[in-house]
Amino acid sequence: MADPKKRFEAIIQKLRDNGHKLTPQRLAIVKILAKSEGHPSVESIHVRIKKEFSTMSLATVYRNIVLIKSLGEVLELGFPDGSNRYDGNNPEPHPHVICIKCKKIVDPDLDSLDEMKKEVAVETNFKILNHRLDFFGICGDCMAAKV
Amino acid sequence: MADPKKRFEAIIQKLRDNGHKLTPQRLAIVKILAKSEGHPSVESIHVRIKKEFSTMSLATVYRNIVLIKSLGEVLELGFPDGSNRYDGNNPEPHPHVICIKCKKIVDPDLDSLDEMKKEVAVETNFKILNHRLDFFGICGDCMAAKV
């Protein structure tokens, strides 16, 4: 996990460099994304910031995520059920392991993926630009809790 | 690729076994899913069947896909942009390679995935039940066409 403080500064700098204003709402959103603990959803970001800014609009969360996404500083994880989660701590594509019970998301280490990418490129004659790898299952905690 | 005729029969049989009626609309949908050429979308299925049944409703396509999905006979591919494509020819989870230009979807052979799954299970202490692997890029045709 990258240092949330450094990620915060990096995203802020990117916003500055591209001529965007640093509003309190925007800073609050960036702060949460920089850490991205538990891979937050739009809704969870909104709820958390509402405690501080009671007038914070959901549209503002969406707008800022679109903006930060366009700067390549957050990874959007759209799931088959239509839900979205975000990772601004590590915005590069990387595999995820998702617990279908408690919705926990874990980042595994998998270095065999690069090799696989090359293999696929050769086999299909595609120029591979991006990828997405998710494993779905039940985490140790939920297995234990089941009894 | 599985034989579309056999897949058609298999899906029909599953529907029968679970006490569902075989309406002409349903049969038309199953027929397209059994082949799943190009991994059709709800919209493309609807358009194709409308030529035969002008009154075919989009809701009917959705309803039948939900049903067939619940029987495990079609794989739903929800993409990050929110679009959905279907594969009733090979309903087991398998990797896809998607062209971001022409939306073509290709199924590559990748047998190293099983090994990866075990690796992840050990590392994260999850019981892995399912997975999803997509590569995004530009296909040979679109590369050539670009000039």
Add this chain to the structure above:
DNA sequence: TGTTAATTGAAAAGCATTATTATTTGATTG
């Protein structure tokens, strides 16, 4: 054929996301 419960078409409702608009505000300049 008649009966019945499942299925359908058409339209309304849901729901997440995006667009609109009047207002507010951060950043720059004099």
Add this chain to the structure above:
DNA sequence: CAATCAAATAATAATGCTTTTCAATTAACA
């Protein structure tokens, strides 16, 4: 350290895809 102005915001309306509703239809089975 105001004044200015483009950008950002809050609130709300609109959009687009998917699901639900419900009366009418129809496949399945006796």
